[in-house]
Amino acid sequence: MSKQTNQTVHEWMSLFMHRSMRTWGQFAKSAGLSMPQISILMQLHHKGICGMSQISEQFEISNAAASQLAEKLVQGGYIERTEDPNDRRAKVIQLTAQGEALIKKGAAERHRWLDELIKTLSASEKEKVNQALMILTEAAKKLESSEK
Numbered sequence: 001m002s003k004q005t006n007q008t009v010h011e012w013m014s015l016f017m018h019r020s021m022r023t024w025g026q027f028a029k030s031a032g033l034s035m036p037q038i039s040i041l042m043q044l045h046h047k048g049i050c051g052m053s054q055i056s057e058q059f060e061i062s063n064a065a066a067s068q069l070a071e072k073l074v075q076g077g078y079i080e081r082t083e084d085p086n087d088r089r090a091k092v093i094q095l096t097a098q099g100e101a102l103i104k105k106g107a108a109e110r111h112r113w114l115d116e117l118i119k120t121l122s123a124s125e126k127e128k129v130n131q132a133l134m135i136l137t138e139a140a141k142k143l144e145s146s147e148k
Contacts, residue, residue, distance in 0.1 A: 033076075040079075041102065073099070077096055080096055
């Protein structure tokens with residue numbers, strides 16, 4: 001049974017990730033941004049203020065490449081770059097209200113597909129999916145906290 005569960009979860013994850021990445025890619029293109037730029041905005045959305053060195057480390061790119069990606073986001077009004085209060089030589093970036101709104105809009109577009117998918121399920125199927133996802137979510141949280 002465990003092998004079948006793994007296969008089922010892997011199949012779902014592949015379908016979901018394919019759809020999710022395609023939606024984010026289309027959204028990035030419509031916003032005139034690259035996927036790496038969207039990824040930076042997502043990082044800031046989830047983590048808050050970040051140093052440029054954190055961005056370069058997170059995405060395994062040079063500081064210069066991180067600065068170039070950030071520059072277009074600054075010019076677009078999606079992030080603001082300021083001096084790090086702890087190190088005047090370093091820069092930190094954070095989302096602006098416009099950047100936060102862009103990420104929320106992208107997430108809403110991605111969620112729209114899930115909403116449509118859920119509408120196709122019966123009440124009994126919805127309950128089963130809800131229970132299974134609650135179990136997976138709790139297990140994932142425990143795994144995440146043990147890896148920190």
